[in-house]
Amino acid sequence: MSRLRKCLVWDLDNTLWDGICLEGNVSVRSGAVNTILELDKRGILHSIASRGDEETAMKVLRENALAGFFLVPKINWLPKSQNITVIARELDIGMDAFAFIDDDEFEREQVAFMLPGILTLESGRARELPFLSDFIPAEVTKEASVRRILYQTELERQRAEQSFASREDFLLSCRMKLKVRPAEEQDIPRLYELITRTHQLNTTGLIFSRDYITEILTQKTGSTKIMVAELEDKYGSYGIIGTAIAEEIPPEWLLKYLALSCRVMGRGIERAFLCAMMMNARKAGLLRTIAEYRNTGKNRMMRALYQMTGFKLDDSRGDGEMLRFAKSLDSISELPGWVKLV
Amino acid sequence: MEKSVNHIEEKLGTYIAENCLPKNNSILVGYDKNLFDAGIVDSAGLISFISYIETEFNISIPDVDLLPENFASIKTIADYIRKQQKVINEQA
Numbered sequence: 433m434s435r436l437r438k439c440l441v442w443d444l445d446n447t448l449w450d451g452i453c454l455e456g457n458v459s460v461r462s463g464a465v466n467t468i469l470e471l472d473k474r475g476i477l478h479s480i481a482s483r484g485d486e487e488t489a490m491k492v493l494r495e496n497a498l499a500g501f502f503l504v505p506k507i508n509w510l511p512k513s514q515n516i517t518v519i520a521r522e523l524d525i526g527m528d529a530f531a532f533i534d535d536d537e538f539e540r541e542q543v544a545f546m547l548p549g550i551l552t553l554e555s556g557r558a559r560e561l562p563f564l565s566d567f568i569p570a571e572v573t574k575e576a577s578v579r580r581i582l583y584q585t586e587l588e589r590q591r592a593e594q595s596f597a598s599r600e601d602f603l604l605s606c607r608m609k610l611k612v613r614p615a616e617e618q619d620i621p622r623l624y625e626l627i628t629r630t631h632q633l634n635t636t637g638l639i640f641s642r643d644y645i646t647e648i649l650t651q652k653t654g655s656t657k658i659m660v661a662e663l664e665d666k667y668g669s670y671g672i673i674g675t676a677i678a679e680e681i682p683p684e685w686l687l688k689y690l691a692l693s694c695r696v697m698g699r700g701i702e703r704a705f706l707c708a709m710m711m712n713a714r715k716a717g718l719l720r721t722i723a724e725y726r727n728t729g730k731n732r733m734m735r736a737l738y739q740m741t742g743f744k745l746d747d748s749r750g751d752g753e754m755l756r757f758a759k760s761l762d763s764i765s766e767l768p769g770w771v772k773l774v
Numbered sequence: 775m776e777k778s779v780n781h782i783e784e785k786l787g788t789y790i791a792e793n794c795l796p797k798n799n800s801i802l803v804g805y806d807k808n809l810f811d812a813g814i815v816d817s818a819g820l821i822s823f824i825s826y827i828e829t830e831f832n833i834s835i836p837d838v839d840l841l842p843e844n845f846a847s848i849k850t851i852a853d854y855i856r857k858q859q860k861v862i863n864e865q866a
Contacts, residue, residue: 595797596798597796597800599795633818698816740820
């Protein structure tokens with residue numbers, strides 16, 4: 433089964449354009465450009481790993497109004513596998529979500545050998561990529577169509593961070609605002625995207641069907657609720673970055689599911705979202721939180737979240753793979769100082 | 775002896791400086807500073823930090839040990855590492 437690719441890395445000479453940039457005039461291939469535009473709309477990112485002179489190549493990209501489509505391009509003489517490794521780290525995307533397109537068989541073989549999981553493609557296939565299942569997301573959401581801009585904003589944020597005297601100063605300077613609200617029907621595509629795309633900041637890894645989500649959202653009377661978290665900071669809006677499914681069973685608040693986008697890692701937002709919902713549960717008169725957790729092999733950080741915020745494993749309430757953590761709502765750990773609830 | 779005791783704290787401090795702080799960071803992270811409250815480490819950062827600790831100090835950290843008393847500050851982490859190393863030495 434093919435896996436959805438989140439980033440396509442391009443070679444330039446005789447792949448994105450005909451000819452060799454350092455040897456004179458080149459002409460951009462229209463089929464390749466169409467693919468770039470189409471995949472960009474679907475939320476699939478583009479980058480570059482190409483041999484050559486960066487200044488010369490970027491000039492051609494700018495002249496063809498293509499420069500802005502590529503994140504963290506690497507145009508140099510280093511091995512391409514090494515460049516792609518750096519791209520993966522800078523974008524924080526796993527190698528198994530990468531694809532690489534190049535006309536040179538040696539380069540493709542080298543990359544495929546060094547970077548297991550990556551999909552390598554021959555340059556002649558550029559125009560047909562929008563029709564490959566690897567590049568067809570289940571659904572194109574509002575967030576997907578601006579994903580490149582979100583990443584560009586994030587890269588700007590990271591560059592800004594380096595100039596601060598402490599991490600806390602940087603976080604405070606971002607002026608983060610978190611909004612926690614009940615999910616609405618119009619959020620369903622984004623909810624579904626979060627549920628299927630989020631693996632690390634995900635407490636159970638369970639994939640809920642759209643029917644299940646729709647049912648909860650439309651039957652207003654049930655005790656199960658879906659919440660969403662929206663985040664913005666001075667650099668821009670992240671949109672919906674987290675979701676939770678919880679049930680009120682007085683005097684307990686049962687948190688069955690909590691997932692956050694990996695885009696917000698590193699800012700303590702998972703703790704803020706959790707705290708905000710626990711404060712709401714306390715306001716509603718509930719006394720205890722029970723949080724479910726299932727080890728998926730990738731989500732150890734969510735177990736860390738519960739335990740580091742004072743939840744205790746309740747052995748008596750585990751159910752096979754599903755562990756249950758408990759915490760009294762008397763004492764909720766404080767919201768991080770750099771996050772404001774709105 | 776004093777030096778080897780602080781050696782662990784120094785290594786942890788170096789990791790934090792290189793991986794969790796801005797490049798221009800000029801404020802030293804005190805060994806007692808709560809890393810979570812200062813935004814230096816969060817759930818994701820802790821997991822990366824832990825895999826560094828496991829490799830660097832040759833210990834394994836079970837999930838049940840991911841607790842504030844063990845991982846709040848450089849000091850508590852260093853104490854935890856020493857405790858784990860002692861267990862390993864005694865077993866050997």
